[in-house]
Amino acid sequence: MALERTLSIIKPDATRRNLTGKINARFEEAGLRIVAQKRVRLTKEQAEGFYAVHRERSFFGELVAFMISGPVVVQVLEGEGAVAKNREIMGATNPANAAAGTIRADFAESIEANSVHGSDSLENAAIEVAYFFSQCEIAG
Ligand code: RTP
Numbered sequence: 139m140a141l142e143r144t145l146s147i148i149k150p151d152a153t154r155r156n157l158t159g160k161i162n163a164r165f166e167e168a169g170l171r172i173v174a175q176k177r178v179r180l181t182k183e184q185a186e187g188f189y190a191v192h193r194e195r196s197f198f199g200e201l202v203a204f205m206i207s208g209p210v211v212v213q214v215l216e217g218e219g220a221v222a223k224n225r226e227i228m229g230a231t232n233p234a235n236a237a238a239g240t241i242r243a244d245f246a247e248s249i250e251a252n253s254v255h256g257s258d259s260l261e262n263a264a265i266e267v268a269y270f271f272s273q274c275e276i277a278g
């Protein structure tokens with residue numbers, strides 16, 4: 139399997155509950171390396187741009203409001219098959235459907251406040267990493 143990079147976001151529900159370290163430990167235990175990381179407050183425009191694929195969905199306004207409701211930690215995870223591996227350890231979008239032992243099963247509050255984002259394909263990972271990080275901010 140190839141070495142990949144994927145974009146991860148620790149969402150406001152998780153930063154509010156001080157879960158950054160616990161979530162980062164899950165990544166590291168799974169063999170993913172945090173090669174870039176910053177804690178930021180997204181602007182409305184940044185959140186809308188990031189989730190633009192969902193702009194026609196009924197939950198778009200609420201999703202954007204949630205993502206700007208507190209600080210987030212945006213990060214680049216690197217590892218063998220990092221995109222799929224991260225999706226696996228995150229668990230399903232709705233924590234009620236997330237497999238036992240996944241981040242969302244253990245930490246998410248709801249389908250919206252579900253603690254983490256992870257890129258869903260290698261192609262989107264490259265776009266999402268570039269949305270938040272320049273090359274010189276990533277140290278692999
Ligand atoms: P993400 O993009 O954040 O990694 O999550 P995902 O792929 O598992 O889910 P996606 O379908 O891309 O949805 C993006 C985020 O929108 C919120 N959501 N709310 N109220 C709802 O029915 C609903 N559905 C989705 C969640 O925060 C989800 O992660």
Ligand code: MG
Pocket residue numbers: 256258
């Ligand atoms: Mg998604």
